[in-house]
Amino acid sequence: MPELPEVETIVRDLAPFLLNRRIVRVQVWDPLLVRYPGRQDFNRRLTGRIILGWGRRGKYIVGRLSGGLTLLIHLRMTGRLLLNLAPGEKYQRAALDLDDGARLWYCDLRRFGDMWAYWPGEEEHLGGFNALGPEPLSPDFNSRWLAQRLAGRKAPIKALLLDQSLVAGLGNIYVDEALFLAGIFPGRPGGSLGPRELDALAASVKEVLTRAIEGRGTTFRDYRRGLGTPGEFQHQLQVYGRSGQPCLRCGEMLARMRAGGRTTVYCPRCQQ
DNA sequence: CCGTAGACCTGTGTGC
DNA sequence: TGCACACAGGTCTACG
Numbered sequence: 001m002p003e004l005p006e007v008e009t010i011v012r013d014l015a016p017f018l019l020n021r022r023i024v025r026v027q028v029w030d031p032l033l034v035r036y037p038g039r040q041d042f043n044r045r046l047t048g049r050i051i052l053g054w055g056r057r058g059k060y061i062v063g064r065l066s067g068g069l070t071l072l073i074h075l076r077m078t079g080r081l082l083l084n085l086a087p088g089e090k091y092q093r094a095a096l097d098l099d100d101g102a103r104l105w106y107c108d109l110r111r112f113g114d115m116w117a118y119w120p121g122e123e124e125h126l127g128g129f130n131a132l133g134p135e136p137l138s139p140d141f142n143s144r145w146l147a148q149r150l151a152g153r154k155a156p157i158k159a160l161l162l163d164q165s166l167v168a169g170l171g172n173i174y175v176d177e178a179l180f181l182a183g184i185f186p187g188r189p190g191g192s193l194g195p196r197e198l199d200a201l202a203a204s205v206k207e208v209l210t211r212a213i214e215g216r217g218t219t220f221r222d223y224r225r226g227l228g229t230p231g232e233f234q235h236q237l238q239v240y241g242r243s244g245q246p247c248l249r250c251g252e253m254l255a256r257m258r259a260g261g262r263t264t265v266y267c268p269r270c271q272q
Numbered sequence: 273c274c275g276t277a278g279a280c281c282t283g284t285g286t287g288c
Numbered sequence: 289t290g291c292a293c294a295c296a297g298g299t300c301t302a303c304g
Binding site: 001002003005006059074075076077078110112114127128162164171172173174217218219220221222223240262263 | 295300
Binding site for chain 2: 032091110152153159260261
């Protein structure tokens with residue numbers, strides 16, 4: 001579900017309520033949720049810690065806790081992190097009680113989400129977190145980086161942009177939106193893009209993500225902000241979810257294809 | 273190393 | 289109404 005703008009929004013929403021709070025109780029009901037360490041150790045490690053920092057890296061939520069412990073959370077497709085609970089909220093998988101009486105809930109319909117609680121030296125257990133590429137909104141992500149990493153690649157640019165080691169935080173919505181903005185056909189082999197196209201692509205990724213953060217993320221179905229409200233960027237989407245509808249730029253019927261194993265929407269006229 | 277299909281899990285929407 | 293199938297903001301793994 002959540003891509004970079006959604007995770008960023010959740011982190012920003014929750015930070016004021018979590019910073020400097022002590023975790024007084026940890027409950028995990030879903031045995032699939034905790035990836036490292038075991039569930040018992042996870043509870044023991046977190047209980048009593050103070051939340052000193054609260055941030056994001058790619059689509060991961062990163063909590064810096066007292067004692068040097070890090071709490072890492074990935075929401076995958078349908079995970080939700082909610083402060084206190086909307087009435088009727090289902091799929092409760094875990095809860096953290098804070099010392100001011102608030103409760104941070106983790107809910108997840110499809111149960112793909114993961115959490116880790118690790119100390120320095122235990123990074124080998126973190127999977128893809130170790131291999132993340134640059135943050136798309138940082139200067140490290142630019143057309144030079146793209147040129148270097150895309151050289152010789154035959155896979156569709158759509159698939160390559162979903163690879164979190166190329167750039168951290170893009171998912172199905174914002175890849176389609178960025179490729180539309182850059183005027184690039186999603187099926188183009190990554191290595192075939194020219195310098196001007198790479199410039200446009202890097203700029204488009206930054207622009208789309210910046211605007212989506214301003215719009216507090218895209219709510220299609222599952223995504224909710226930290227206090228339970230939906231985002232607003234769905235009203236500004238140009239292509240995602242709009243196949244069969246007219247292109248907002250040229251009027252042509254938007255088409256749908258499969259790329260990178262994902263449904264991909266594009267404009268056959270604007271994206272050659 | 274590269275690229276793609278299938279797996280993980282639980283639900284919703286669609287067509288017959 | 290029932291049933292089968294496609295599809296869903298993500299990643300891993302296995303295989304050619």
